[in-house]
Amino acid sequence: MVELTCTYVIAPREPMRVELLFSHDPISFFGGVNAADGRVLDYRHGNYQHSMTDKAFAFPFGKGSSGAGLVLMEMERLKTAPAAIINIRTDPVILTGPLISKHFHDQLLPVINLSPEDYAGLEGKKVVELFPTGNTLRAFNQV
Amino acid sequence: MYLTDYEKELLDGTHGDAMQLAMGVLYDLGKHYGVEHFVEISACHDDSTVYLGEAQVAFAEHLVELGARFCVPTTTNACALDMKRFARQKHDVGLMTATRRIEAAHLALGAIASWTCAPYQAGFSPAFGQQVACAESNVIAFVNSIVGARTNRYAGPLELLAGITGRVPYFGLHVTENRKARGLITLGDDITPDMFEFDDFYTLAAYAYGDIVGDRVWAMDGLPPYISMDNLKNMSATMASSGGIALFHLVGITPEAQTLEMAFQGEQPKEVVTLTRKSIENAETQLCNGDTGCDLDLVTLGCPHFSCAEFLQLEQALGGRKVHANTLLWVFTGRTTRAMLKDSGQLHRLSNLGVEVFVDGCCLQHPTQKWGTKTFMSNSGKFGTYCFGLTESHPFLGTIFECAESAVQGKVIREKKPWWN
Incomplete structure (x- = not known):
């Protein structure tokens, strides 16, 4: 287990323990993710064909189409969304879906930022624990 | 606050x-x-x-x-x-x-x-x-x-x-302050001015730029000042697909980068990367299917929406020849451009050649399964980036001239490029 320093851009309401889907590649939710089943569609992405549904999806930053906000909202509606998003930096394109869910639908999709060094510390980890307060998360090697 | x-x-x-x-x-x-x-x-x-x-x-x-x-x-x-x-x-x-x-x-x-x-x-x-x-x-x-x-x-x-x-x-x-370039892309010696004559060079350079720069603000030096508005449009779209580019500076071209000093707001680049012929070749591998001479189902233009200037190029390239019976040539544009196209008589002439002009919509939303479309060709680096994720098909990239020629012949035609071996 490692404990990493992080910033909770949007913190969960309760402590949560979820499977981690990690990658070094930025992603475009539009064209890069299938909203219907939560799988990565972009063959250039390290998580190609893996599902992010109900997992903490870690990618360094968002890229590509600004349709990401709408795709994430639809994934939340279809219950295919990730349980949390972990980035080195979160631009407004990625933050839009979680912020609108929070204010308009009273649903929380936690968003967490890590320094590049701490982010690299997630590689190979299987599970993360996220907390409603504080500035740390825990990552585990086994489920 | x-x-x-x-x-x-x-x-x-x-x-x-x-x-x-x-x-x-x-x-x-x-x-x-x-x-x-x-x-x-x-x-x-x-x-x-x-x-x-x-x-x-x-x-x-x-x-x-x-x-x-x-x-x-x-x-x-x-x-x-x-x-x-x-x-x-x-x-x-x-x-x-x-x-x-x-x-x-x-x-x-x-x-x-x-x-x-x-x-x-x-x-x-x-x-x-x-x-x-x-x-x-x-x-x-x-x-x-x-x-x-x-x-x-x-x-x-x-x-x-x-x-x-x-x-x-x-x-x-x-x-x-945040609009300041932090890093610089320069063109290597093996990027020669004859490459600037091919519109797809700009698309490939833009793909490489987005791939290298990611979501940061950088500048690129060495492109010719006569670059067309539509190449600037296609570069914007391509960089924002291969990367998360929101702002890029082209030294001597874009308004906040009339000089290198302006682009960097008086500071020095923190990082310099050289774009080489190899970078252009790699970008072409990502954006263009390697098969040659295969039958072509759909040529799709207008990603982003086609301009009046691009329609002129298309009509010139077709030279009065009709689109092949087994190939579709679709062009996506906005209502205002279509209105001007109609008033100039060009819409009528292009329609007679089998070109189909659509408004409002997006070529990325092509209903592939209903058409049974297997092969796509486009002049767009954005389309090239997203096509596989949306259709599971690797598209071909070409200039407007190559797209028109391919549509007429019903198969993929690309001319030899100076960056090829």
Whole structure:
């Protein structure tokens, strides 16, 4: 287990323990993710064909189409969304879906930022624990 | 965070539920970026228009029910399909119905019915230095870089909330300091001026740029000053697909980079990367299918929407020859460009050659299964980046001339490029 320093851009309401889907590649939710089943569609992405549904999806930053906000909202509606998003930096394109869910639908999709060094510390980890307060998360090697 | 009295009222509900919810989201966004105040915007580009799911329609309709209205001029991006000719495109009625609901909601919010992803070529461009809120990745990159207006990468439906409140948190690319280039791309000695004569060179260079630079602000030196507006458009779209580029500087070309010193605001580049022939070849491997001479199902142009200048090139390239019976040549554009095309007689002439011109919609929404489309060709680096994820087919990339030639012959034709061995 490692404990990493992080910033909770949007913190969960309760402590949560979820499977981690990690990658070094930025992603475009539009064209890069299938909203219907939560799988990565972009063959250039390290998580190609893996599902992010109900997992903490870690990618360094968002890229590509600004349709990401709408795709994430639809994934939340279809219950295919990730349980949390972990980035080195979160631009407004990625933050839009979680912020609108929070204010308009009273649903929380936690968003967490890590320094590049701490982010690299997630590689190979299987599970993360996220907390409603504080500035740390825990990552585990086994489920 | 400093808020004006009016902004405090937006947040406390004095101006109604819609304003309160919209301002709540923007205030939270501002808190995340540690901003000190908001900035008023003069225009907004609305990209919540291509149907990506029911959540988006419900959200727009919810804003209407709450009584929301745009308080700055707000243009609509392309939607999923041609609203009048969707049946010819073989789009299903369900998608059409959803699009009409999006149309009704966005027009009720007060949007201008522009329905284009190149609003800057349809009479809706901000001026240099203006603060705006744009969604649509190519519009963001173009408006920031080529026009010199200021927007962050606003995703749908966040831009709707900016248009409704008329303001955004003052952070990111709204701020002069953050528009400074940090790194520089130079052209290697093996990039020779004869390559500048091929439009696809700019697309490939842009793909490599986005891949290297990611989501940062950098500059590129060495491109010729005569580069066309449409190449600048295609570069904006391509960089914003291979990378998360919101602003790029081309030294001696774009307005905030008339000199290297301007681009770096008097500082030195922190990093320099040289673009070589190898980078161009690698980009071509990513964007263009390696098969040659195979039959071609669809040539799709207008990603972003085709301009009048591009239509002239297309007509010249066709030279009066008809599109092959087994191939479709579809061009996507906005309503204003189509109107001019019609008035000039060009629409009639192109239609006689078998070219199909669609408005409103987006070529990325092609109903591949209904057409059984196996092979695609386009001049667009954006289309090339997203095509496989949407259709499971690797497209071909070519100039407008190569696309036209291929459409006439019904198979992929590409001329030898100076960066090939």
